[in-house]
Amino acid sequence: MMQPTGRRESILVTVLAEHYGLHVDDLEFLPLGADLDSSVYAASSVGKRYFVKLRSRRFTPITVLLPAWMAEHGITQVIVPLKTKGGAAWVEADGLRVIVYPFLEGRDGFKRPLEAADWQALGQVLRLIHELALPETLRQVMRQETFGLEWCAVLRNIMADNDDLSTDGAMLLKPLLHSRQETIHRLIHHAEVLAQRIEPQGLAFVPCHSDIHPGNVFFPFSGGLRVVDWDEPILAPRERDLMYIGSGIGPAIHPAEKEEEWFFAGYGRIPLHSEVLCYYRYYRIVEDIALYCQQILSDTANMEEKNLAVHYLASNFNPRGTIENADRAVRQAGIRL
Numbered sequence: 001m002m003q004p005t006g007r008r009e010s011i012l013v014t015v016l017a018e019h020y021g022l023h024v025d026d027l028e029f030l031p032l033g034a035d036l037d038s039s040v041y042a043a044s045s046v047g048k049r050y051f052v053k054l055r056s057r058r059f060t061p062i063t064v065l066l067p068a069w070m071a072e073h074g075i076t077q078v079i080v081p082l083k084t085k086g087g088a089a090w091v092e093a094d095g096l097r098v099i100v101y102p103f104l105e106g107r108d109g110f111k112r113p114l115e116a117a118d119w120q121a122l123g124q125v126l127r128l129i130h131e132l133a134l135p136e137t138l139r140q141v142m143r144q145e146t147f148g149l150e151w152c153a154v155l156r157n158i159m160a161d162n163d164d165l166s167t168d169g170a171m172l173l174k175p176l177l178h179s180r181q182e183t184i185h186r187l188i189h190h191a192e193v194l195a196q197r198i199e200p201q202g203l204a205f206v207p208c209h210s211d212i213h214p215g216n217v218f219f220p221f222s223g224g225l226r227v228v229d230w231d232e233p234i235l236a237p238r239e240r241d242l243m244y245i246g247s248g249i250g251p252a253i254h255p256a257e258k259e260e261e262w263f264f265a266g267y268g269r270i271p272l273h274s275e276v277l278c279y280y281r282y283y284r285i286v287e288d289i290a291l292y293c294q295q296i297l298s299d300t301a302n303m304e305e306k307n308l309a310v311h312y313l314a315s316n317f318n319p320r321g322t323i324e325n326a327d328r329a330v331r332q333a334g335i336r337l
Helices: 006-019 062-072 114-130 150-164 167-180 181-197 256-269 275-295 303-315 322-333
Strands: 028-032 038-045 050-056 091-093 096-102 104-106 207-208 216-218 234-236
Touching: 006 028, 006 038, 006 050, 006 091, 006 096, 050 234, 062 256, 104 303, 114 207, 114 216, 114 256, 150 181, 150 275, 167 181, 167 303, 181 275, 181 322, 275 303
Parallel strands: none
Antiparallel strands: 028 038, 038 050, 050 096, 091 096, 104 216, 207 234
16 A cells, blocks of 8 residues: 655645545545555545545546446445546546545455355345446446466566565565475466466456455445445456455455355356466466565565565465465366366
8 A cells, every 4th residue: 555645645635625625624544455556544524534545556447437337227335436526536636546435434354254144245246247238438448358477477587586685575575485486386387377278259258346355345334245446347257256256365264165155145156167267366366476575575665564465475375375275276177287
């Protein structure tokens, strides 16, 4: 996440006053999320709170346009941005994009783990989203899956270069990468092999959230679950989202097999492309490891952030973690790699 700078908060207060008519009484930085290009705040104005998100890069209008369109077409399990006084869904100021939402009190799926009924409800919502017939105006501005392998190259380069670095971050990273190097190279290899086997022309591309882990499932204290953080929706095979179910991302409260059973009771049982799903699982692990390595090696991250990134990186290797569940999916599908 982007850390407070003072100047950024001053810009935010000005934007809220000029464009939203909100005169801020209190602005609280919220240390949420792992996205290095975002930060979030709780802003109070005349006794009412607002959830404010700042994006510095990688912003596309579909981030706000898609949830608004879904809400208009019956998908109530999203949170729609508030409009400015001029009717816009966001504001650009000094290289930042400011998006304002109503503030809902509640907890996400990391802090309030999903139980059987929650997994079923999530399955029902995700099936509705995957079945949406989007207008061409939205489809044209959405990313489309290419089954890329860019993060494999990034991680391979990090593995090759880390021995030559002597920064504090490199000292934190070296023992972990050395002890897990065989597994990491196996992950890269599996993602690359599976990507080569995929034939996109035979797949149906549907609207996908692309990051539907428990941290992006929000439970308001009043009302049903919401699917949040639509930063990077994509047109892709539905396995792009379904790979998160039973993946090991989030609290391992229940066996992955039970999460899958409960989810598909709501989503409905359909044939899945196993090699596509397994590609997504391995490639997501490769991407996450590469991103955590970059944060640990960064000149801008502080030691607290670097230590936290080490913790998250290492958690992939835990029992019932992401790697174990990706391997389990390969074995169950009888895929040879």
